[in-house]
Ligand SMILES: [Zn+2]
């Protein structure tokens with residue numbers, strides 16, 4: 094059984110459409126794939142529709158949250174939410190708040206650029222952005238307008254958190270997200286919690302507190318984790334009775350990692366499915 098529980102489609106920042114994603118997952122020899130776009134379930138229906146025979150599909154999402162850092166300051170973290178009921182009122186309202194907030198934030202940054210004389214049209218940027226509007230859309234507009242040569246340069250020079258155009262995000266507090274996902278019948282798994290190259294790390298005690306609120310698992314086998322990082326997370330999961338997952342965090346052509354390059358143990362996957370009551374796994 095080859096199981097990849099964390100992938101992105103064009104519903105967020107991947108390059109495969111949801112239909113291409115499930116076809117590519119089957120072609121890559123996967124038995125199980127989860128679609129987990131950033132902060133949206135917009136790709137679910139197409140993935141369900143296009144799912145090839147023999148592939149098991151898990152519907153999920155990767156949520157942007159804010160937690161307590163190991164240094165005592167707030168730190169952004171990603172929380173995977175699996176098999177939750179998308180119509181659950183409280184959780185649906187929070188996703189809608191985040192979606193509206195992302196659009197406002199992107200508009201604020203684009204307006205500041207235009208006010209400074211940069212050739213950026215806020216309406217055009219927003220029109221290009223779709224359901225998970227974010228800085229990548231503005232970065233691409235800056236490249237297209239010839240302001241910077243690459244998306245990386247846009248992030249480094251104009252869109253960085255200390256930069257002149259940056260607007261703060263109002264992400265969901267981790268503890269609140271964990272509770273909401275549990276309330277919607279889903280299972281939450283903290284994504285790439287030791288990925289140092291992404292920045293500062295969450296405090297281990299904040300993971301312990303989240304476990305008490307219903308956190309379901311820790312993503313351990315991830316491309317951004319060293320063997321030591323995995324060992325830390327596996328040990329913590331054992332201490333707290335959490336499950337552990339593994340996944341490629343596939344983004345299509347936006348990253349070099351391939352579907353199924355990192356995988357989840359079948360017993361851990363079955364434990365995850367057993368915990369969920371929101372929407373069913375769509376079995377092969
Ligand atoms: Zn992530």
Ligand SMILES: [Zn+2]
Pocket residue numbers: 099101155342
């Ligand atoms: Zn991801």
